[in-house]
Amino acid sequence: MKLDEPVATDPLLTVKDLEVGFESFDGFAEVIDGVNLSIGKGEVVTIAGETGCGKSVTMKSILRLLNQPPARVNGEITFDGTELLSLSDSEFERVKGQRMSLVFQDPMSSLNPTFTIGEQLTDTAQFGGDSDTGVIEFFRRKFSSERDEARERVLEMLREVQMPDPENIMDSYPSQLSGGMRQRALIAQALLNEPDLLIADEIGTALDVTIHDQILDLLKDLIEEHDLSVLMITHNLGVARQVSDRVYVMYGGRIVETAPTEELFENPKHPYTQGLIASIPRLTGDEMAEGIDGSIPEYLDPPRGCRFAPRCPYATAECEQGRPEMYQGTNQSGVECILYDETVELSDRPTVEETRSHMTRRSGSLMGDD
């Protein structure tokens, strides 16, 4: 049974048949190849996969952050009933500024170094989403009482993200803040305009582990409190497990498996997902897989069939024939691998343990990521 319909009930964001390619000197690189995904209202969804497998490109094409050309984006992106790709730039800016927000990957480089935190955040609070504001309008509003209200709102939001000493932080420059504080400032900035959809790219992964944990806990609280729908992007499956309701596993520009978080971790199906899970360090003393052999595909000339086939321990000649279908498991899960065709014996399907032993047997293999 083929699963190409979005799987969220009551979806806020739906991406259908997304294709993104890049023109380059060496030819046309077909990076994102038919991605379907959806985020329900109030749902937290993660896209997980190695660096270079197309997670950020997917996110950027949703937010229209790719320069076209060289990028070419095709497909359907629907946000709360509106088809985004057909909107003009200014219409899209309005939807994006008012209803979507994003937290960038690196807290160290995502705050403007030459302005104080207060200046940046207050501008965002006051003018974020109002991209048509003209110069005169800007100065009139900036020097009205509206500015003080916006400042108050920023302070309140800084307290909400548990920023220590927010009054003082308002007058500080980003270089005076620690990584964790910058991350908090960025989250506060992203939430200032009460978005419906928050897109978080590798949130906190640039920080050390304890801070990372605090940030994820904070994020969980904020998601609940603000009733946010969230699209998280991460290469760290542990993060996906900690915060998300549902996970998409991405490889080589395609979604290879999707399932509710618990199901995915209990019963991962795709050999790639199994490999990723087998590579998570464990404290139980079990032998840890060293990672999946090989590296992500070359997009200029990708494998013809399953893009994971060259690295897959179970690959057969059939895998190289053509792209496998997305086989539906339960109602919210699916896997793109021919081993899950109905004709395949249950006992022939791989398990995590098998995959782990395949991986540890090899020497000198590459760590997937992380």
Add this chain to the structure above:
Amino acid sequence: MKYWQYLVRRLAGILVSLIGLSIIIFTTSRVLPGNPARMALGALASEEQVQELAAEMGLNKPIPLQYLDYMQGLLVGDLGTSLETKQAVSTDIVNYLPATLELITVSMFLTVVIGIPLGVIAAQNKDGLTDNATRLLAFFSVSVPGFFIAIMFQLIFGYLLEWLPITGRLSAEHAAGVSKFTGFLLVDTILSGNLAAHLDAWAHIILPALALSLAGIGQVMRITRSSMIDVKDQDYVEAERGFGLPSWLVTYKYTLKNAFIPTLTILGLLYASLLGNAFLIELVFTWPGLASYGVTAVLNNDFNAVVGVTMTIGIAFVSINFLVDILLGRVDPRIRLAMEEAT
């Protein structure tokens, strides 16, 4: 250490480098061939007269002693007498410096108000028509010598179109109506309440200033363009766009302030090169400035004037770079903060 403490320290460093400059330039002027006393008196003077004058000028003392005498004078503003104009060098400098400073200041102003916006626009339309047009303009302005442009300007705007005067700082008919306050004619004409003369001063200065500033405009344009393009790709700019801030605000406030940092450094250096280039422009436009005075002094071995002019230029140069340091600390808090945290 506070940033102002750092600046004070810089100031001390500047003083040391100025003393170094004075030693080098003083020694050079004294060991160059040619007897200044002979130069002053002319070929017809007798050997005794030359000897007498040389003794009077202290030229037969050892050079270190001469230097100390000179520095002693310097402290009370006495730079010696010019052999050429027979006036105190300090008087000459006060007479000629404002003309040059005025020319350079207007040039810098043109460089900033033309170069930076063009750079921003070029960056916005990267590889577009405007970008290529400004690139062409930049190549042209950097590679064609200023004096050639100056002559072309005179030919086109002065001779063919007869729009603008091509020599001097002010038309003769206005000279009487302007009293001297600062030596800067653009200021003095306003202070004298003479609007017609003020406009006339602008008409005189605009061609030389433009000819002088063209090379700088090209440089500033290119630097601004490339740093704008760099900064535009930074995460924080992408994030600011992502939050739906007006795009003019992102460009002119959030991007330009960061992109301005390398431009500011270039502007400081440019100022120094303007002081040098001003000579040719002053020559072409018969502009009575310090550069032409200085060159005349060098050609005539007028050693007091040479030292005086060099020192003046040196002081102007380090002052501008000091000013750039202050501004950099203001524009880029990281520089200021790094300095304060370093100790």
